Ligand SMILES: Nc1ncnc2c1ncn2[C@@H]1O[C@H](COP(=O)(O)OP(=O)(O)O)[C@@H](O)[C@H]1O
């Protein structure tokens with residue numbers, strides 16, 4: 001007969017494939033009872049899993065019955081997303097539990113595209129999600145979200161986020177008439193603009209705020225990394241060698257800032273020819289995996305180079321929203337699940353309070 005501790009030890013060894021982690025690291029075990037080899041297990045996940053409930057239930061039962069000799073297992077799943085620790089010296093934001101930075105070493109690797117599709121995926125998984133477009137010089141989120149409205153202010157100071165497809169958003173693109181306006185701004189102005197966009201938006205009880213960072217690892221990014229309370233970062237790369245080198249710089253930057261890197265996402269991994277069905281690795285293979293291994297982080301997902309992604313996202317209806325059942329959308333959701341599960345393994349932010357914003 002097994003005892004509770006033996007079960008817990010086993011549970012810490014069993015990796016559940018869909019979340020790429022075990023139930024102990026993800027701090028999912030809320031209650032565990034063992035009576036006559038009947039295990040009653042209440043799991044409370046710190047990540048959203050709505051469209052995966054059945055799959056996770058089955059997968060966990062399978063994994064447990066394979067490695068534990070038990071009469072039966074009673075399993076219940078629930079969700080409670082908590083706030084995770086941020087850089088020392090910074091305070092979390094009221095009404096935003098977790099900020100996740102989406103970064104890359106260089107531009108054009110599909111950071112904004114991935115950010116918006118991941119935001120939509122997290123929403124479909126059952127989280128409250130916002131997106132902050134931190135690319136002051138080249139905002140793309142208003143277009144990718146298909147926004148038609150401008151943010152309104154209730155009091156002349158705070159702005160209400162623009163809501164598209166159920167995702168709250170803020171971008172400099174909503175506020176300046178001409179894209180060239182920001183081009184002449186210097187570093188300090190850009191930093192200030194970004195902090196205002198972050199702090200003076202009335203985010204409405206977000207589980208995750210996705211920040212679409214500008215490309216590169218220059219002074220601006222560094223300042224941002226020092227001033228924005230981030231729980232975790234995700235690095236986007238293409239499999240191409242040069243983009244991978246740049247991604248390594250991004251990794252080093254977050255390391256230096258003591259911001260945990262949740263993992264790497266490889267974008268434009270393969271190309272499926274719509275005419276002949278042949279899959280080719282146009283940007284090389286294994287780049288994301290290489291970085292993940294080298295820095296002992298995780299490859300969270302691989303997204304294909306597909307014209308659908310470009311056409312739909314650039315037209316304001318990201319693929320995850322336009323065709324939620326498409327395999328590409330499933331890949332985004334699985335990546336979002338792994339990403340939020342990775343975040344759930346990190347330390348909590350015990351200082352996080354959620355004061356009410358009172359507007360008089
Ligand atoms: N997986 C993909 N398949 C096809 N096109 C993509 C993919 N990812 C991004 N793109 C396209 O590549 C261009 C650059 O992407 P973007 O997200 O703006 O990059 P970044 O934000 O890194 O500069 C956009 O036109 C976008 O639609």
Ligand SMILES: [Mg+2]
Pocket residue numbers: 111112113135140
């Ligand atoms: Mg971009």
